[in-house]
Each structure stands twice: as C-alpha cells, then as structure tokens.
Amino acid sequence: MPSGRPDDADVAERLRRAQIHPGAWWLWSLALGTAATRTTNPLLLALLIAVSAYVVAARRPDTPWARSYDAFVKLALAVIVIRLFFAVALGSPIPGTHVLVTLPEIPLPDWAQGIRLGGRVTVESLLFAFYDGLRLATMLICVGAANALASPSRLLKSLPGALYEMGVAVVVALTFAPHLIADVRRLRAARRLRGRPDRGIRGIAQVGLPVLEGALERSVALAAAMDARGYGRTAQVPVAVRRTTAALTLTGLLGVCAGTYGLLTADGGTYGLPVLLLGLLAALAGLWLGGRRSPRTRYRPDPWGPRAWLVAGSGLAVAAATVLARSADPAALNPGVVPPTAPELPLWPAAAILLGLLPAFVTPAPASARDARERSRHDPFR
Known part of the structure; x- marks a missing residue:
C-alpha cells in the first residue's frame, strides 16, 4: 500500500518551484x-536602503553566500566616511559661505592647480559630499541585496550560452567575497573557543594564512571541476554564422549606446528610444546565434513564474517612477546645497519606492534547515 509520503522526485520538484528565479532578484535590485x-x-535614499534591507531580512536564505549583505553595508558606510574625508582634506569645488573650521593649508606647486590640502571646510561642501557618498552607498547596498x-x-544556469564563459568568471568573482567572509568568521570562532586572540594585528595575521590556504584549495577544486565538465569547449559553426553573430552583436551594442545617449540628452528624445530598442533586438539576436558555439545542457532550469514577474516588475516600477519624478520635479529629488536647504520628502516618489516591498509579501519564505537538507539530499546538483 502507498505510504502517502511524496517520493524524491516530487520533493525535489516542489522545492525547486518554490524558489524565485535569480534573474528576478537581480532585476529588482x-x-x-x-x-x-x-x-x-x-x-529617498534612506527609504531605498530601508526597502532593500526589509526584503533581505524577510527573504534571505540561510546560506553562506547570503551572509555577504552585512559586508556590503559596512562597505557602504566606509564609502560615506571616505567621501567626507576627501571633502575635508582635499577640498571641494562647491562654493560655500558657512565655514565650520579652517584647517592649515599646505602650499602645492603650480602644476597641482585645482587641488588643495587643508583650507576652509564649509557646510555646503560637506553636504554635497554626504549626498554623493550616500547615493553610491545606496547602490552598493542594492547590489549586496542581490x-x-x-x-x-x-543565476549562471540561466545565462545564455554565448555569455556562459563570462558568466562563470563573474560568478566566481561574486562568490569569492561570501566564502572569504565565511572562512574568516569560522576561523575567528575557532580561535575564540581555543582561548586565542582573534583581534588586532596578531589575530589577523594568524587568521590570514588559513584563509589563503582555503582559497587556494577552492581554486584548485574549481579548476578540476571545470576541466572535468568540458569548460571552454566550443562547437563548430559555419563561417557565415560567426560573421553574422559578430555583426549583430557589434551593431546591437552601438545601438544601445546611441539610444542611451539619446535618452539622456535633450535633443535625442525623438530617436533615443527606437534606436535603443533596435539595438537591444540586434544584441539579443547576436547572443542567440552565439549560443550555438557553446553546446551545453541545463539540469532542471529554473522557471520564470508569476512571482518572478511581480518581483522584477516592482523594481522596474520604482526605477521608472523615480526617472519620471526627476523629469517632473528635479528640485525635490536633488535638494540644493548652495545655499543649504532642508530636504523634503516628495510624496508620490516615496510611495513609488514602497512598491519595492512587494517581494517581501509575494515570495515564499526562505527554506528552513530541514528543507535545505531535503534539497541537498534530493537534488545534489543544486
């Protein structure tokens, strides 16, 4: 008699379909x-950070690579501090009359015109540096959320065949930081359990060698796995197909650049969007033809379902609303620093940013430890 328990294939399929396509998360971020x-x-930048942080806190899985978000937040804070330090030490091109402090200025030779060390530190220059650093920090935090x-x-499995080799390099680069952070945490915890120092120059020096050794071991294992799976193998395609692929890809990239330039300029609004769309179509056609040189199969490809559309669509809606808001009211999205003015929260751009919270409610909760063990048992290639 049947026991009523799902077999291994049903469990693996249920766990796979419960996950959101990784491309949707990247489009959203x-x-x-x-x-x-x-x-x-x-x-608005603080609201964007809060939205991304809430979604990460609600839907981040319990995996080593998912713990890199904290490192991106610390990097974002470091960017703001460094940007303010440069504004204080090297000056700023922003004129200002509200002087906070006057530092001793070091005279520089004539060939270093435009650069100064020390001098007046104004409220306007610090505000400009803070706004600029906060914008870059927000971008870093959004990438950390992805x-x-x-x-x-x-994500590598979802790339087209023409981008597979480049995608492998990008994935290896993206996974290096999470593995490095996980190794450092593991080794510091082990040293604390043994009663040895894990801080200071001595602790960092004694942790660095095992971390480097682990990185080299992973590199050798990765190279062996790539060689065993035929990485770099290409199929023979006709010369006409190769030339057509190169022509379509080059034409598409030029069209994307020209269309983007047209959208960013005031005079190119009539031709910018059509040229951009034509360039995207040509580039996609080139990628499709280029994929014939990379013969590979996909094991259980991730489906792009309605939830993935909602995740990607919410992020695209936030971007589109912000672009439209800047065109309609640029002063609200870029508060002035000369003279310093208190920033105001524009209502409908802020409401549009809140659409980015949609993935926290339409996506399934992250898998528990039991589900993770089931996934690893039923789907070892995951």
Missing part, C-alpha cells in the same frame, strides 16, 4: 540601484 542614481535626496537573495550558481 538593479532597478532599485538605478532609482538611487537619479536622486541625491537623503530621505548577492544575498539570488544564488550565483542558479
């Missing part, structure tokens, strides 16, 4: 980063 590039309003939510290996 890159769209939030695009929205951050269109504004220097600290209130690293915490999307599996790099699953």
